[in-house]
Amino acid sequence: VAVLALLLSTEVYYYLPLPTCGPGDRCLHCSAGKPDSCKGVPPFASEYLNPVLPPWNFDLVKDLYRKRLLKKQKVRESLNIFYIGPNSFEAEAEFFASAIPDEYKNMTKMLIVEPILGVHPEIKRHAAENGFLDVTVIHAAISTKPDLELKMWWFEPACVDVAIDQLLKEGIEAAEALAEWKANFTPYLSKVTTFSEKKLKQYLSDPRKDDVRLQLLFPDWLIGSKIFPFQFHGKDFKTATGGSDANYEELRERLLTCVKPMSVDLFSPAELLTQHGLNAESLDVVYCDAEGFDIEIMRDVMKMKGYKPFFQMVEWTGYPACCDRQQLLHLVRNMSSENYDVYQSGQDFAG
Secondary structure: OHHHHHHHHOOHHHHOOOOOOOOOOOOEEEEOOEHHHOOOOOOOOHHHHOOOOOOOOHHHHHHHHHHHHHHHHHOOOOEEEEEEOOOOOHHHHHHHHHHOOHHHHHHEEEEEEOOOHHHHHHHHHHHHHOOOOOEEEEOEEEOOOOOOOEEEEEEOHHHHHHHHHHHHHOOOOOHHHHHHHHHHHHHHHHOOOEOOHHHHHHOOOOEOOOOHHHHHHOOHHHEOOOOEOOOEOOHHHHHHOOOOHHHHHHHHHHHHOOEEEEEEEEEOHHHHHHHOOOOHHHOOEEEEOOOOOHHHHHHHHHHOOOOOOOEEEEEOOOHHHOOOHHHHHHHHHHHHHOOOOEEEEOOEEEO
């Protein structure tokens, strides 16, 4: 009873399983041209407690790609993909490779916007590994208010390398293991990027939950307590420095000096497209995964004159960061009113 009371006090009831897409269901959320068919938005955590199997009819989506490619080929135009916030682009590149036959990859152009500088090498590598070579990756962010300044914080890679090298020169325990570990560690740490300097510094020592599902369900004060003694992010660092508390603390202190500001240029959707020789009418595919700013960004994107991609996808689970359920509902109804069938795909809506 006490546990149940605790869960209810943290509003877990909001995340309890509710009916959603099931195996074999195409997950149709709104019918094209019928905005009134969008009755509401899914439960916030339905991605985790009601995983979509399969997310939507992938064969249908791939067929749309092939039809557009044939149309583009006839008029000798490229297939233009505009992707906002792909993270490492690993799964996305694999999907594009499955949807776009090899003979059409040389007519596919990708414009990718990613504010986390540390993942840019991975984006390019994953794209190339899947046969996509005409890929432009921009260190920027899309904003509805481009006059604002965006400052992010990261572990500056050159500084991290120096911090580890200093320990190696001092002959700490397990130096050989640390040297081998360094090659993967610096790129990994450079991808840990936040808007808060304080939170980034806490990353090396604060307890965190291992499972994102639990992050949705339990309050911060409970994480890392005796009730839920989850592992520390610092565990791997400590192991790499020989399992010594002194070695770990020394490395951690040096890494804290590597927390540096990262300035990110902001652009409106139209401004960025213009800079790269594109416009709304030339877009064939649009993806938006902007970590909570998706609704505002897509609202501006969809207002651009001539905007009519054959496929668009937007992440919806981050909406509480900027908006409310009514604004999310308004967005999917707008997609429907523009003659898109709208499907729920886990944490995304696809039109």
